[in-house]
Each structure stands twice: as C-alpha cells, then as structure tokens.
Amino acid sequence: MLQRVCNHTALLVVGVAIGAALTAGWHGVTATPQAHAVATHGSDNFAIATGLVDDDIEALYFLDYLTGDLRAAIVNRRNGQFTGYFRYNVMQDFEAVGDPARFLMVTGMANLPRGSGPTQIAKALIYVAEASSGQVAAYVLPFNSTLNSSGALQSGTFIRVARGSFRDAFVRDE
Structure with a gap:
C-alpha cells in the first residue's frame, strides 16, 4: 500500500514538473507581439x-x-x-x-x-x-x-x- 502511494505521488510530482515546463515553454513561444495602431x-x-x-x-x-x-x-x-x-x-x-x-x-x-x-x-x-x-x-x-x-x-x-x-x-x- 505504501509503495502504491509513493508511485502515485511520484507520478504526480513528475506530471506537475512536466506541465510547468511545458507551460513556461509554451508561454515563451506564444508571446503576443506588440501592436502599433494609428488613428x-x-x-x-x-x-x-x-x-x-x-x-x-x-x-x-x-x-x-x-x-x-x-x-x-x-x-x-x-x-x-x-x-x-x-x-x-x-x-x-x-x-x-x-x-x-x-x-x-x-x-x-x-x-x-x-x-x-x-x-x-x-x-x-x-x-x-x-x-x-x-x-x-x-x-x-x-x-x-x-x-x-x-x-x-x-x-x-x-x-x-x-x-x-x-x-x-x-x-x-x-
């Protein structure tokens, strides 16, 4: 039972780390360029x-x-x-x-x-x-x-x- 909880915790930590890395990388890739408007x-x-x-x-x-x-x-x-x-x-x-x-x-x-x-x-x-x-x-x-x-x-x-x-x-x- 303890091994099962440790495996789930480890998977959760790895998943959060991968999600954070992907989010940080995606944010850098999809940064919106500045728009300059004239009137x-x-x-x-x-x-x-x-x-x-x-x-x-x-x-x-x-x-x-x-x-x-x-x-x-x-x-x-x-x-x-x-x-x-x-x-x-x-x-x-x-x-x-x-x-x-x-x-x-x-x-x-x-x-x-x-x-x-x-x-x-x-x-x-x-x-x-x-x-x-x-x-x-x-x-x-x-x-x-x-x-x-x-x-x-x-x-x-x-x-x-x-x-x-x-x-x-x-x-x-x-």
Whole structure:
C-alpha cells in the first residue's frame, strides 16, 4: 500500500514538473507581439492623425484644409507635456489646387534610413493628398530624441520626401 502511494505521488510530482515546463515553454513561444495602431479623423476643415516618431512616442498631426498648415505636436517622455512643435505649409507642394482645397491625410510606417546623431527622421510618414487634382505628397518629421529625453523644447519643419500624382494613373474606358 505504501509503495502504491509513493508511485502515485511520484507520478504526480513528475506530471506537475512536466506541465510547468511545458507551460513556461509554451508561454515563451506564444508571446503576443506588440501592436502599433494609428488613428486618423477628418472633418470639413481639418484632419488629425497620430503616428510613431520613435519606438515609444507618437506625434499628433493636424492639417488645416483652409490654410494648408500641417502641424505636429510631440508629448515629452519626461514631463508629459507637449514640447515638440513642427509646422509646414503644404500648399506650396500642390499645383493648381481648387478653391477650397480638398485634402486627405493618413500616416504610415516607413523604414527609411533615419540617420545618425540626436536628430533623426520619425518612423512615420505623413501622406497628404488633394482629392480634386489627385496629387499626393509624403512628409517626415526630423525628431531630436535627446531634446525630448531632457524635456527641452524643440521646433522645426517637416521634410517632403516624395511627391506625385495618382490622377493620371487611372485607366479610363473610352
């Protein structure tokens, strides 16, 4: 009888040990990857979007349809306040735009060379399209992570990295 209890106890201990090892291994294999989501919303006169600047920080992008001003604000890691401000007028990049301009804006990820040093381009691209003309431009934000880490103010302008038109790319039936 004693041998029978010892055998059951030994099997139970071995089973618990194997279960714990499998659980620990399975948890490591099935760890869920981080998801990064961006948001975009627009109204009659402006659009607003978010996009990654660095691994752990986003910018809030704002496009005023009436003036063409594209702006960004970045929250500081240290104090939780807006300390990064950037501005650029996109009207100079769009030819023969109707009055009023009909802009669309979204953000996307880009694995562009970011450069070295404290100032690097952000990880997100900002795409601005003008619906009447079919023109589109892509912009990046030069971001100084050292200034952000120290809590210092930073400001600047966007950099246009691409420009084109989608209007002539459509095939029309004759």
